[in-house]
Structures are given as structure tokens and as C-alpha cells.
Amino acid sequence: MDLEFAVNGERFKIDSVDPSTTLLEFLRLNTPFKSVKLGCGEGGCGACLVVLSRYDPELDQVKECSINSCLTLLCSVNGCSITTSEGLGNTKKGFHPIHKRFAGFHASQCGFCTPGMCISLYSALANADNNRSKEFTVSEAEKSVSGNLCRCTGYRPIVDACKSFATDVDIEDLGFNSFWKKGESKEVMLKNLPPYNPKDHLVTFPEFLKKKKKEIKNLDNGLDHSRYRWTTPFSVTELHNIMDAANSGDSLKFVVGNTGTGYYKDEERFDRYIDISHIPEMSMIKKDEKGIEIGAAVTISNAIDALEVESKSSYIFKKMAAHMERIGNRSIRNSGSIGGNLVMAQSRKFPSDITTLLLAVDASVYMLNGRKTEKVTLQEFLELSPILDSKRVLLKVEIPSWTAPSGDDTELLFESYRAAPCSIGNALPYLNAAFLAIVSRQEPSRKGVTVDKCLLAFGSYGGDHSIRAIEVENFLTGKLLSYSVLYEAVGLLRGIIVPGKDTSHSEYRKSLAVGFLFDFFGPLIENGHRNSHVDTAKSLPVLSSSQQVLESNEFQPVGEAIIKVGAALQASGEAVFVDDIPTLPDCLHGAFIYSTEPLAKIKSISFRENVTPTGVFAVLTFKDIPQQGQNIGSKTLLGPGPLFADELTRCAGQRIALVVADTQKHADRAAKLAVVQYDTTNLEQPILTVEDAVKRSSFFEVHPMFYPEPVGDVVKGMEEAGRKIISAELRLGSQYFFYMEPQTALALPDEDNCVKVFSSSQAPEYVHSVIATCLGIQEHNVRVITRRVGGGFGGKAVKSMPVATACALGAYKLQRPVKMYLNRKTDMIMAGGRHPMKITYNVGFRSDGKLTALELTMLIDAGLEPDVSPIMPRNIMGPLRKYDWGALSFDVKVCKTNCPSRTAMRAPGEVQGSYIAESIIENVASSLQMDVDVVRKINLHTYDSLRKFYKHISGDPDEYTLPLLWEKLEISSKFKERVEMVKEFNLSNVWRKRGISRVPIVHQVMQRPTPGKVSILSDGSVVVEVGGIEIGQGLWTKVQQMVAYGLSMVKCKGSEKLLERIRVVQSDTLGMIQGGFTAGSTTSESSCEAVRLCCVILVERLKSTMDQMMMEKPSSVTWNMLIQQAYAQYINLSASTLYMPEYSTMEYLNYGVGVSEASHYGKSFILKNLNQSNNNVILLAGGSGPFDRKNRDFKIRYHLRLRKKS
């Protein structure tokens, strides 16, 4: 039988496919549906989500759930219906209310994550509709997108869009949006929301598949074995036979969800794939007196449902279900199986939550070993040697029922714990634990508690697998609980929880184990009982928000809260990113082979076993750069960087070669199979730290322009100081961008030595110039086009250049289109990211907290190439000067090391500068035992000190608003009350603490020259080009608003309603030159000014025609009539300009204050000084994203990556 399924109602029938093909590969390469995006390929980001619908002919029921198409194998969707975001609605058939609400709540910035978000929400809504007992509540709405990453918006607007569908939502709690205005009644608000009715808006299962399914039994997966290496047994006997028939050397893969490949990136290709999800014994759930049996192929979601409704042992099972809700994310749980998890834990040391839970309830498993079925305890299973291989199959898990022994004095207790970087799932735990205990109270006081029995399981701490702490269990059993007993138990536990050698945060993990044990037994000692646990994560809303926005009509439509251009398109997934551009059949695909050595000669490049991998077309190195060209892959005003390493590689991660193959999959595989031989003889040791760089005087030169001057006399300041902190040290690490769309480019060879390149870049002008220099052709032979970028955050400025240049080299050399979509691992390795640095400082201050002098030494690790690193001293010193240090001196070295070159990462240097300043202030406050807020306030600049520190960019005295903002936010955030509440909380809570702080910011804004072009077409519609790139920040929308405002000055009928008639188009480096970089938070502003100037020119050119027409037909001249007349008169209706900021306004200061309260949940208030924004909602969304992001950067410095250690 052929593979047959539906995508968005359309039938797909396939007669042969490589069984390792994922659903995502198929959708993106073989269908027009491009809303499924490849973000991570690991099940961790949700960009690839689709809805999977399965029809059960016996029950005549359709079951729907969201799944990760990047992990799901195509063959496993046989007979199913797939819905992508464009299947919910699109431009042609009309957008779905989900799309409309995402757009209206400003929940889509770059839009790369948005289709996946919409699918998550849709799936949750469909689930609620199918499951009558479940309402779609606010809490469900929040959880619905918990498995989706968004790197732009900061989640607030996304959650608002989701909550707007909840049955219990208080509509007034929803954030700023374009559906209603502040102060409107609830009725109006509700009426204005795009209506949602499950009957009309839920997708139906295609009839043809239903019919087929009824006709053919087991259509689910009965694929023809002769054409597919995919087999679907329908009984254990069939499974036997298949395994018996397999040749002894055949590699077999048992498949349920295939989610394991999200963690283990197997290169292995299997001879046979056995889909075990249709064997009744393996997909059943059976409950009886003795307990519950769960087939190994049952999905985690189904297991949770079963545990939730189980009545016997319900207390324990419900707790297990609640814990399992935090495994991965909903889509992983929808396809990942219990058995798959256990087998990964057994055979590959996977840090499983499920094994820990099951150990604590003394579960057993059944295995198929040859023809025999064996039952072993889970503990025995985990310790099996040899490990489980493809000759043995896990059949089911048996969880016994636990009930408390009768009598008032005994009690059955169960609790599970999980500490992870993210509390609501989607991150592996640092440690998990589950404890079961039977305890009895001592008569007559019934105060003392004795442990009659206990099972204490710990996992994910860096051991081989989850374990029971048997020694501790034995020690505690029979003991009357007391603190001294517990301390002894802790001593034993410390000897058991021993993380492996390379485990991260090992001390933290060990302390967690102790903390959990204390949390479990502690209350029994203190109170004689455990409080029934209140799950705070459940009862508190995860995100809530409110904003105050002032709108002004003065420059309409500038300042209006209009919906972001293309937001609904982004939500439906129709917005075209580079990888969505349809490719020609002869298109080749590239992948980088990169160095794994920091400094070595490259002796040779070959492939494993000297066999050229399938599909490889060419391997290009620096030797393939045309003779007239140069080995250049990037450039900034501060210097170039090479495309490839030459004979010598100078950092791990440096590009050595480009392997070009027929598909991206083949190119990636070939790059993995590449073998590079290195030679390090006679080479110096690489410079890997800033200390090495200092020893070897390896520094980049910094132009005085980027090296601010010291302020005042530090020696004198130090003398004036009553107190000093000397030689304090701070170290800051790096950070990866995690733009959702990885680096990507497509290059097409053109006639007469030309090349056209589509690049996801924040700096197409530079991409253009680098390509021309690399190929040794004139710049007019190159054209670079960028429509939109799926998240940049600075990472797509310099780092996009080598990707586009390598594609252009391939296309130029091979005369075939070449495309490259970096896989996440390569992207992360090459990205460089934020600059790590070491700071040493001396600070002088008086006993009242007033600072007198600061001396800083700063070593910045810039990596191998200059990139933008030489500007870092300027960027760091900008925000660092936000306080009046009295006097300030510094010695900043930009170190050249053999590490990947660091680049501009969202507010490069500024984040660090602010962090350094705050750390010093906190240190001063702590050494004086003063309230840090008081120290901050004392040291805020006066206007005089501001001028001393910032010189001419300080502006006029009335423009220095920071002290005012400081006071205003104190009132609006109820800061003082909050501080008291935090203090009170901390006094009355031993284990949990809260913190609150108010922080000022001074941002040094610098505008750059930016071009713009506005053209009026013959029908009156307007097309606009700007230098700035739409990277999600809403630049197009603001430009559109500005053009509408600019042209409205014509003052004829219709000129005031031009917004809808204006289209901003992609950047084309031949159509508009000198585009520059889109960076530094000023490109929207300067692009707007550029187009405003164009409008002034056009209005002037139209003036005489307008005057003439007005004289002839006063009051009836329309925009269209005017333009027709101007066309007839050959008036030039295209104006372009290069906006040059004036020296006096080019640089200025901007101020803000933030208050953040932190505990297990957080609350933040931000007040920012703005004159008037072009679009406040875009500004809000654009502000909360970075705020959230930087917050995380410092809160979760070491985010646990769900990646195999390799």
C-alpha cells in the first residue's frame, strides 16, 4: 500500500520515500505549505508545529493534537490529516480568528515563530472543544504556547492573544491591542474581537481519508514492505516474526514518536524501521485493583490523561501526572512514548523524569526477549547489562496501586520535585526526585512521626540513570523523624548523589537533592504532617500585563496604534523568508565544514573512509576563490574577515570549506562526515583566554573615536573617599542570539558574470560589497535582496555575510543556484555571540554612599576578527556613565584570541556597561550595609555632572528627565509599598526569597545616514524603499505611517487615507544603494526621516498641478485624479534621498527607569522617556521582548541546552 495522507485537505499519495524523511522535510520540499519552519530541528522551539488528526472508524471520532514535524517521520502519518497554519486560514480564503487576533494583539514581530504559535493555540482550542469536560480557560491559554519559543516579543502579547479565547478571561486584563481603545466598554471590546466559533473555525477531517480508512483495515500504517523499509506489525507475534526475519547485521529502529532524535542526532541510517504503535499490547492502558498497566507505545499525553482519572491511588497518580505535564512540551508529550523515554534512559543515559517517578512507586516493566516475555523491576531494567538493543522490546510498564494502611495513625505520602531552568517545562531538569513514604504517628501525643517505609528516587543529576537512594531509605525506615535523623540521612545522600565528571552545576544539583529531601520530611518534623502542596505555578498567572500608552492625533497616522504590516501573513505562515523562496530544480545546497582546532595547519580534507557521501557535488575552499577575487567573508568599517581558513585555521569554528550537495540534508550529512587532518607542530599555543592575550600583547587597535575620555581626577577622587573597594573582579560570559530563523542565503548565477543573492541580513549593502570583492567582480554585477529577517538581534549583521558570500561563490563557480540554511549546531558554533569580558575595579566612596572615583580595567574577548569589537569601549562606557562616579578612569583592551569572533549582540556593550555599573553600586551598598536604592539615588547625575560625563550630547537641562522618571516610577509602581512587602515576605519565609530593585538607564542614541525612496504609481498606490531592514521591529509599519503622513500634506480628497495604499518593499542593493546596517535601534527612526524628506519633495512637485486643478474644480480634486494628471504632465513621481542626521542631533541621550520584583514569578515596570513614537504598540512589543531577553540573560546565565554532550 502507498503512503497516503492529507495536508490542509489536499491528498498526497506517495509510492516510495526514504523512511528517515521527516514530515517537515516533506512539507517544506514537496508542498506549497511553508508555514512549518525549521527553527531547531530538536523539538525545542515549536516553529515546525502542525496539527495531526487521526480518524477512528469504529468510534467515528477524530482525535487531534499538535506534533513537531521536525521529528515526526513521514511514514508514521499514513492515513492522517495534517493541518498547517495556512490550512487554518490564509489570504485567499480569509484569515482564521487566531491569525487576526495574533495580529491585533501585536503578537508577531519577525513572524518566524508565529505560525507554530497559532498551531499550538488552535490545537488547545480544538482539544477543549472535543473534550467537553475541559474548558479553554486562561490557565489553558497560557499553557497552550508554553512549548513555543519566541525571541522577539517577550510573550506578553502572545499570551494576551491566546487568553482572548478563554472562557474565563476578564477582557479588561488583556494588553494593548488594535481592536479597542482605552476606556471602551466591555461589550464594545468583545464585539470588536474577531469572532471565533468552533463550528466554523475548526478544521474538518477529509472525507476521502475517512472513506479509505473504513474500507481498508489497518490503513493506519500498512505500507508496502517491498517499497518501504518501514514495517508495521499489528501484533506481538508479527513483531516477533519481523525481528526473526531481519538479517543479523540489519540495524532496526523501533519508532513511536521519533522524538528521541531531538536529543540524539543519530547519523545512523537504519535498515528497517518498525512502527510499534499499532500493537494492541503496547498501546493499551489497563487499570484494575492491582494498579495500572501502560503499554510502552502509549504517548506521554495519553498516560497523563489516564493517570489523572485513575481512582485507586489517585493521590499518587495525579501527582505523577502533574509532574509529567512538565516533560518537554505538549507536542513532544503528544508523540513521545513512555517506552521510548524508558529505553533512552536505559540505553543512552537520558536524564528522564519518568524513570524517577516510576522508581518511587516501585514500577515493573515487561520485555520481549526473543520469544519470551520477561518481567523485571524498573530498577533491574535500568541496570540491565548489556543495554537494551534492537533485539529486545519493551512491552509495557506496570505501576502498582498504593493505598495507605488502614488506621488513623498511618499516612501514605508522595511528592515529586523538578528543578529546571524553566518551571513550566521545555527544559531538562538539573535534578528530579520522587518520594513515597508510609509514616505513622506516635501515640499519645501523635506528634512524633515514624517512617514505616520509604522509596526515595533521584534522577537527572548527572549519574547513569535515575536511582533509588536505598541506603537512605534503609536508614530512615523505622526511625522517629527528627532533625538529627534527617541530617544523618542527608550525610548519606551526599555520598549517593554524585554527578559524573563533566556534569554542569554539580554542586547545585547536589544541594537540590538535599533541599528536596528536607522539603519532604521537614514539615513532618515541624508540624507532624505535610501541607497538601499548593502548586503555585498553577495558581498564579504566568503572565499578566498592562500598559499605559498615550496616543496623539497630531501627526496622523504617525503615532496611531495600527497593526504591524503583514502580521496576519506572518501568522498564517504565508510571509516569505529566504528559505521559503521556491528553488529551481537544479538548485544545490551548501554546508560548512568548520575547524575543530583553535590553531593548526590544515593538512587535508576528506570524507570518512574516503568515500564521497551521497549527493556531494563539490567541496570549495579558499583555493576556489577566483584569481581576481579575495578570501573575504565579512567586513565592517573596522576591518575584514576571511571567508575560509587558508592553510592555517585560527579558531575552532572557523570555516574551512563549503560542501555543496544536491539537498540540504546531504550537504549537512557530508559536512558531518568530513575528516580534516590537522598539524600543530611548530605552532605557538593558541590564545584562548584574555589573560593569554595580555601575556602575548594580542590586542585589536581601537580608534580614539571609540575610546571615550576619562572623567575628572581619579587619584584625587580616591583620596577623597572615606571607603574603598580595591581589585574587585567581575566576569561576564557570552550569549547566543537564537534568532529563530538560522543564517540563510540563496544565490543565483545570472548572465554576464552577475549574481543575485537573497540574504537574511541586517546589512545587505555590506553583503553586496563583500561578495563583489570575494568574486573579484564589479559591484554592479551583484544584487542582494532582503525582504524580511526571521530575527537578527545583531547576529545577522556581520555574521550573515560569509553565509551569503559562500553561496555566491558556489553559484558563481558552479553556475548553479546554491542555497544554504545553517543547521542550528553549525549556526551556534560559528555565531560568536556576545563579548565575554573580565573587569577589575577600584571604587572609592564616602560613608553616606556618595561615589568619589572609579578605576576600571577591562579585558574584552573579541575573538579572531575585528568584526565590530573595536567599538566596544564606547558602547560599554555609554551606559556605565549613568551614575556620577565622581571621577572615572579606565583601561579597556580589546583582546584578539583564537576564539570565534564576537559580534554585535542586542545592545552590544550596553548590556554589559549597565550590568557593570549596577554590580559596583550593589557592592558599594553591601559594603556600607545601605539600601542599594538609596545608593543609586544619591549617585544619579545632576545636570552638571551629566555634562561632565557626557559632554555635548547631554542636551539642554530640561531634557535631562531621569530624576523625574525615577520619582514617577516610584509612585506608579508603588515601589515603596512593594519594598516593604518584599521585606515582610523574606522575614516570614525561610526557603523562598524575593527581591526588588529600581534601576536607571541612560542610553546613548546615535543616528546614521539612511536612504529612502518613495514612488507614486499611476493608480495612486505608493511603493516605498528604505535602507532599513524589517527584522521584526516594525520598521515597515512605521515607514508606512510616515509616508501616509508625509503625502497627506497634499491636502486633496483621499490623501488623508493613503495608509492602505502604501507598500514598503524588500531591500534591493541595486535599487537602493547605501542602505548601511540595520542596528542600534535608530534605523526605523532614520528610515522614517528619509521617507518624510522624499514626501516633502513629492508634495512640492505636485503642488503646481494641485493648485491648477483646485482652481478649476475646487473641493472635488481627489488623490487619484491628481496623480493621473501628474502622470499626464510627466511630473517625476519618484523621489529618493539620503537622510544625513545633523551633527547637533546625531547623538543624544535617552533615559529610562525599570522596577523589577523577582521571586518564582516576576513583575516588572518600565518607564521610558519618549517624545512621540511612530507606533506605540510596536514600540511596546519591541520593548518588552528585549527586556525579557536581557532579564533572562542574567537570570539564566547557563541555560540548560537540550543537546547531547559530544
Ligand SMILES: Cc1cc2nc3c(=O)[nH]c(=O)nc-3n(C[C@H](O)[C@H](O)[C@H](O)COP(=O)(O)OP(=O)(O)OC[C@H]3O[C@@H](n4cnc5c(N)ncnc54)[C@H](O)[C@@H]3O)c2cc1C
Ligand atoms: C524537546 C524535548 C524535550 C524533552 N524533555 C523531556 C523531559 O523534560 N523529561 C523527560 O523525561 N524526557 C524528556 N524528553 C524525552 C522524551 O520523553 C522522549 O524523547 C520520548 O518519550 C521518546 O519517545 P518516542 O516514542 O518518541 O521514542 P522514539 O524516539 O521513537 O525512540 C527512542 C529510542 O527508543 C527505542 N524504542 C522506542 N520504543 C521502544 C520499545 N518499546 N522497545 C525497545 N526500544 C524502543 C527506539 O528504537 C529509539 O532508539 C524530551 C524530548 C525532547 C525532544
Ligand code: FES
Ligand atoms: S521544534 Fe521543530 S524546528 Fe524547533
Ligand code: FES
Ligand atoms: S516574532 Fe517570535 S521569534 Fe520573532
